[in-house]
Amino acid sequence: MEAGTHSTSQELVRGPAASQPARRTVGGTRRFWDVVAAVLTGFATAVLIVFIALPLFAIFGKTSPAVFWEQLRSPVALDALRVSLATSVVALVCIVTLGTPVSYLLGTKRFPGRPIIITLFELPLVLPPAVAGIALFAAFGRFGILGSQLGTLGIQLPFTWVAVVMAQAFVAMPFFVRQATAGFASVDPHLLGVSRTLGAGSARTFFRVAAPLAGPSLSAGAALAWARALGEFGATTLFAGSLQGTTQTLPLAIYGEFSAANMEAALAMGALMVALSGAILAAVKMLRRTTYWK
Structure with a gap:
């Protein structure tokens, strides 16, 4: 009985430490998708700016x-x-x-x-x-x-x-x-x-x-x-x-x-x-x- 209680106590003590890798994995995945979203947003913004601005500036640049x-x-x-x-x-x-x-x-x-x-x-x-x-x-x-x-x-x-x-x-x-x-x-x-x-x-x-x-x-x-x-x-x-x-x-x-x-x-x-x-x-x-x- 004491051995079982001791084993359970060790598992409880190890619980938070054991969950840290999982938390790091979740946090890393979120950061990855945040970076992907930021890159895609920046790319889309740059494409639209060039698409709109280039023809307008070209009117002035061609004369x-x-x-x-x-x-x-x-x-x-x-x-x-x-x-x-x-x-x-x-x-x-x-x-x-x-x-x-x-x-x-x-x-x-x-x-x-x-x-x-x-x-x-x-x-x-x-x-x-x-x-x-x-x-x-x-x-x-x-x-x-x-x-x-x-x-x-x-x-x-x-x-x-x-x-x-x-x-x-x-x-x-x-x-x-x-x-x-x-x-x-x-x-x-x-x-x-x-x-x-x-x-x-x-x-x-x-x-x-x-x-x-x-x-x-x-x-x-x-x-x-x-x-x-x-x-x-x-x-x-x-x-x-x-x-x-x-x-x-x-x-x-x-x-x-x-x-x-x-x-x-x-x-x-x-x-x-x-x-x-x-x-x-x-x-x-x-x-x-x-x-x-x-």
């Missing part, structure tokens, strides 16, 4: 500063820049003017059909650009649903400056509405209720309470919508055409110069688009004041 400025002073580039800025600004004004009250409604109210309306506004985000152009043409073209009626009044929209604005607004509107709706939804409903309790009407509550609190989201949405409008290509091509000085925006001019084998002009205007897009994106980051930007 000299002298050629860059020379090409940007060409009539095609100047006309395209003027049309792009003018139409995108007008489209942005329309987007903000019409999209802000809609976003306020969607962000602060719950009503039947709200999900359907939100889905409708988000649909242009996933539509192919060619489909957006064809859809606009089917609605507002010469033989379109509304276009035929407008034609009897002498109003022709396709292949005009107005068509460019419509195409840009159609594809860029969701970017603003999504951001603005989220901004208004984040406003504390109690603050809106207090404002109304103190005698402020709906309009004053909106301008004095809701809009200032949702301001960063509104600004970020407007910047994103403007960037999308500047870069619009497919819908504009089908609905507005590419007429120099009238409907030819920078993306269309880039495609035209590329098709004509004028790579220097295409690269110069492409570099300008990258610079404009980067500046807008930086503005969005600052407006949002995101933690990963700091």
Whole structure:
């Protein structure tokens, strides 16, 4: 009996020491897979950075500063820049003017059909650009649903400056509405209720309470919508055409110069688009004041 007790006591004493190799094995396996995960993550990150950054830097590296400025002073580039800025600004004004009250409604109210309306506004985000152009043409073209009626009044929209604005607004509107709706939804409903309790009407509550609190989201949405409008290509091509000085925006001019084998002009205007897009994106980051930007 004493021998059995002594043997058991020895096993208990040896127990922790005997388990140490197993623990070291488990710990070593974990460290191995941690290293593997770190290496794979670093490799994937490096591949994606090179994949995204290399083409962007290549645009600037393939043309000299002298050629860059020379090409940007060409009539095609100047006309395209003027049309792009003018139409995108007008489209942005329309987007903000019409999209802000809609976003306020969607962000602060719950009503039947709200999900359907939100889905409708988000649909242009996933539509192919060619489909957006064809859809606009089917609605507002010469033989379109509304276009035929407008034609009897002498109003022709396709292949005009107005068509460019419509195409840009159609594809860029969701970017603003999504951001603005989220901004208004984040406003504390109690603050809106207090404002109304103190005698402020709906309009004053909106301008004095809701809009200032949702301001960063509104600004970020407007910047994103403007960037999308500047870069619009497919819908504009089908609905507005590419007429120099009238409907030819920078993306269309880039495609035209590329098709004509004028790579220097295409690269110069492409570099300008990258610079404009980067500046807008930086503005969005600052407006949002995101933690990963700091």
